[in-house]
Amino acid sequence: MSAQHDLPLFVDLEAKPVLVVGGGVVAERKINSLLESGAIVTVVAPEITGHIRNLEQSNALIWVTREFEVLDLQLAKFWLAITATGVADVDNLVVALCEDDQIWCVNCASGQTSSAVFAAQGKTADGIQIAVSGNRDPKRAVAVRDAILYELDLGLIDPGPQRGQALGSDTAHISPSADKTGTVTLVGDGPGDPELITLRGLARIRQADVVVVDRLAPQALWTRLPLGIEIVKVGKEPGKHSVSQDEINEIIVDRALKGQQVVRIKGGDSFVLGRGGEEVQACVTAGIPVEVVPGITSSIAVPAAAGIPVTHRGVTSSFIMASAHDGAKSVLSAIGNTPSEATLVLLMGAGRLTEICQALIEVGYSPTTPLGVVEAGLTPDQNVTISTLQEVAQNGLKPGNPSVVVIGEVVRMRTELGDLSPASTYSGFLNSEHIDSRESATSRANFDVASS
Ligand SMILES: C[S@@+](CC[C@H](N)C(=O)[O-])C[C@H]1O[C@@H](n2cnc3c(N)ncnc32)[C@H](O)[C@@H]1O
Structure with missing residues (x-):
């Protein structure tokens, strides 16, 4: 039975006889699904769980209290059989008999020997049913089902309006x-x-x-x-x-x-x-x-992507984020009397960086203070330049836009940490249409x- 050729199919089991061999917790789960679908369930098992017993007592199913026997497949005109006995010989016997009688059979112990498999299934509040096959690997199917339900729940997948609610x-x-x-x-x-x-x-x-x-x-x-x-x-x-x-x-x-x-x-x-x-x-x-x-915010995430934490124990426990849009004047007014140990993160500072570095040295920043410039951070074009205030003040630096500039001892961390965030590989629903x-x-x- 080849998983590759499975046909995904939703079947109507309303009022159709289904045989379940076994009465443990695995059988119990399948019985619940079968009863929800309206199937007429016969259980053959010497012992059953308390839940199955309750179902039997409320006449929701028929319980045959003994081990499976070959003729059990004749108890009714079954459309489907589920075997979940936990005993390989019995399960295999049920599978073989079903094959002879042309009855679909789910062997809960082995997807490979089953002629039918349950999809991992779930339902949203507004009735969308999800059924996933994991190519006979139930764990993968469940993981994908859960991810889909989660995204539907959050509104990340839009199922569109219900039929009759909108034109298109x-x-x-x-x-x-x-x-x-x-x-x-x-x-x-x-x-x-x-x-x-x-x-x-x-x-x-x-x-x-x-x-x-x-x-x-x-x-x-x-x-x-x-x-x-x-x-x-x-x-x-x-x-x-x-x-x-x-x-x-x-x-x-x-x-x-x-x-x-x-x-x-x-x-x-x-x-x-x-x-x-x-x-x-x-x-x-x-x-x-x-x-x-x-x-x-880029002010924290972009330096991080370049291996520069804006705070680091033993280096500094504070940072200032400032707009450098108006050049050195706006930066100096933002830092005020803040100690120069605080990391300085500048946004919109690419165009006037040379002037800013000169001004910082003039107000007392050490010329050797490290400086990092991260251009187009967290994009495939991310580019990092490491320098010092003095170097930039003397030689000039004109990074591209957008750039985040980081000034302070934390910049040295990059040597140890390196680039920390690869460019996204997300392609989503990307197609030309x-x-x-x-x-x-x-x-x-x-x-x-x-x-x-
Ligand atoms: C108008 S500010 C907006 C900042 C934004 N609200 C934030 O929280 O990141 C624009 C500035 O953000 C910085 N920026 C935004 N995205 C960036 C990126 N991917 N790489 C480098 N800098 C970036 C640049 O300094 C740019 O000039």
């Missing part, structure tokens, strides 16, 4: 009912690797009517969105109208007031130099329910923004 998948997400309350959810999608979004963040995105994204949102994430979710891009793009923060606030509030479930995707964490607070303020002012799903359809939805959305 393309319209299901974009037609909010008039009385539906709109919401806004800010989701931080991490520093660039599509695997680094949280489960909750992904679930919210999948339940959205519309997602509003910046240029920084990982492209691969889009391919995970069910068709029918509208994408509105609000990041700066060459040759296109750039959308101001006020306009972004207006877009998300306006969509929510129309009853849509709006998800605003932001790079890293929405509240770390992400202007998420302003968007929440706009929603609160408009009386819109708003939720924030935290994201993994999916990407094409997402991109055409995006173009449509851009047109909407420009004309609004």
Whole structure:
């Protein structure tokens, strides 16, 4: 009996006689499933579990109180037999007799000798039935079944609307009912690797009517969105109208007031130099329910990926994260009187790094303080440069965007730890058809923004 040629089949056992040989816990589990399917169950076993006994006493099944006998297959016109005696000779005999009589037989002790096998099965609250075959390896089947149920539960897999509830998948997400309350959810999608979004963040995105994204949102994430979710891009793009923060606030509030479930995707964490607070303020002012799903911030995760912990016992127990957008002035005002043992993490500092290093030396930082620059962290293009304040102050350094700059003794840890996070191997639902359809939805959305 070859597993490779198994035919996955759902069969109707309602009112069909089924024989179960054996009365232990394995048999008990199968009996429960059979009774749920409406089968008429006959159990042949000298002893049975308390649960099977209760079933027998409530007339849910027939119990023949003895060892299996060859003629037992004639007790009724059985469609299926299950053998779970724990005695190989008996199980094999049942299998052989069933084969002769053309009765499907599940040998619970050996998938290889069975002419039928149970799938690992489960059901969601709204009745979706999952059945997985593990090529006769029940443990693998159970693992896959559990993973699918888990993802369905979290909303990571979208089974689509139930038949009769919506016209089709393309319209299901974009037609909010008039009385539906709109919401806004800010989701931080991490520093660039599509695997680094949280489960909750992904679930919210999948339940959205519309997602509003910046240029920084990982492209691969889009391919995970069910068709029918509208994408509105609000990041700066060459040759296109750039959308101001006020306009972004207006877009998300306006969509929510129309009853849509709006998800605003932001790079890293929405509240770390992400202007998420302003968007929440706009929603609160408009009386819109708003939720924030935290994201993994690049300020900690990107150094970590390069083997630089922002704190390390015996080196430093504090770090300062600052925007270097306005150059040395903003960095110096952020560090104030903080001791220079604290690690300094600079975001948006790529363009003015030389000037910043000079200023730090001038305010008393040791010129030999190590400095690490991590460009495009946690992406396949991650690039790490290690230097010192003095070297950069004298020779200059112009890393690409985006980059996180780390200044402090912890940078030396990289020598010992090395790169700690491989680029994602996630491919998800990546296929050209999916990407094409997402991109055409995006173009449509851009047109909407420009004309609004
Ligand atoms: C406007 S800030 C947004 C930060 C974001 N909210 C966060 O929590 O990571 C953008 C800056 O984040 C840093 N950044 C974001 N992603 C990065 C990455 N993958 N590699 C290096 N730096 C990154 C860069 O310093 C970039 O200039």
